[in-house]
Amino acid sequence: MDRLPRQCRQWVLARHPRGQVRDEDFALRTVPIEPLGEGEALARTMWLAFEPAMRGWLDDSRDRWGRTEGVGSPGYDVRVRPGDVVLGPAVASVVASRRSELHEGDVIRGLFGWRDHVRIGAGDPLVTLDPDVDIPLSLGVLGGNGLTAYAGLLRVGQAQPGNTVVVSGAAGSVGSVAGQIARIKGCRVIGIAGGPEKCAWLLDECGFNDCIDYRNTDVAVALRRLCPDSIDVYFDNVGGSILEVAIANMAVHGRIVLCGSVADYDAAATAAGPRNLFHVIARRVRMEGFLLVDHLDALGDARAELRQWVDSGRIAYRHDICEGFENVPSTFRRLFTGENRGKQLLRL
Ligand SMILES: NC(=O)c1ccc[n+]([C@@H]2O[C@H](COP(=O)([O-])OP(=O)(O)OC[C@H]3O[C@@H](n4cnc5c(N)ncnc54)[C@H](OP(=O)(O)O)[C@@H]3O)[C@@H](O)[C@H]2O)c1
DSSP states (O other), X not given: OTTOOSEEEEEEEXXXXXXXXXXXXXXXXXXXXXXXXXXXEEEEEEEEEOOTTHHHHTSOSSOBTBXXXXXXXXXXXXXXXXXXXXXXXXXXXXXXXOSTTOOTTOEEEEOOOSBXXXXXXXXXOOEXXXXXXXXXXXXXXXXXXXXXXXXXXXXXXXXXXXXXXXXXXXXXXXXXHHHHHHHHTTOEEEEEESSHXXXXXXXXXXXXXXXXXXXXXXXXXXXXXXXXXXXXXXXESSOHXXXXXXXXXXXXXXXXXXXXXXXXXXXXXXXXXXXXXXXXXXXXXEEEEOOGGGGGGGHHHHHHHHHHHHHTTOSOOOEEEEEOGGGHHHHHHHHHHTOOOSEEEEEO
């Protein structure tokens, strides 16, 4: 107990962001660490992981999406209020424990938030990691992102060999895995990503058949050219205008997998649309939103298959690792500027 650090640094929400998230939306605070009570433990944060959906947690209670709070949308109905420590996934190492099942050196994972030390309460649920685990992998392709890609593409999208699959946000942590699973399953895969470097990585390392650089290309023209026989599965990570263009190119009985809507998360106002939903009717397209939590029964098989593909080099991945607690807000912003190259992490 003598070795307990005296202070903890934490990033709190200074104000609800309006539109694009800014560094000034957050404030760095130092607070004392009180002695541990019976059943409590203290852990030092080793890694923070960043997900676009965390942006929605920072909005004020006026819910710009319509009603999602309190309707059972785990992961989307979290709220952070000014003065609260910003929530986010983290991995931490136990430095002191008065909780019987936790020992110094144990590595734990949870929604610990942006703080350099986390106090674990007596009744708090725990996920303990194997000491040999590759932490970045477990937070990315072998964690929620890879599993989301797997469940979305195969269960919701019902991708079949020979299908044409289009993935937006394709160079990201979820999108790159979704596209590679489609390739492994015998689909023709077209990615949509921002910039020539991301497209080159998808073509050269991930084995996509084609890639559209949406920042420098007319996506509508490119999709029509690349998918003359239409899209069987569209795996949507971004929403917005790209979703509308994809809808216009869907095959009869095609499937649109609504995984995320990152183009809207950081926008000042949510745009109306898509304006062409009539295509969904006329072509009998199934458009389905999903959350990973609805597919927990598939996780065992999914994890085993992903592990095999990663170990055998059939799935390429990237970790984008920033350093330094002072850089937490700027690291988060990379998800919305597109600077991140793969799973966005910060190592403390
Ligand atoms: N349904 C679920 O259960 C579930 C679970 C996890 C994640 N998700 C969703 O999956 C999506 C991808 O998450 P991720 O963790 O893999 O993030 P990510 O793709 O690694 O990072 C975000 C990427 O989004 C792109 N982006 C940002 N602003 C954009 C805009 N205005 N228009 C188009 N693209 C934009 C950027 O790539 P470019 O440079 O290519 O623009 C950026 O690199 C997110 O929407 C997330 O909410 C859903």
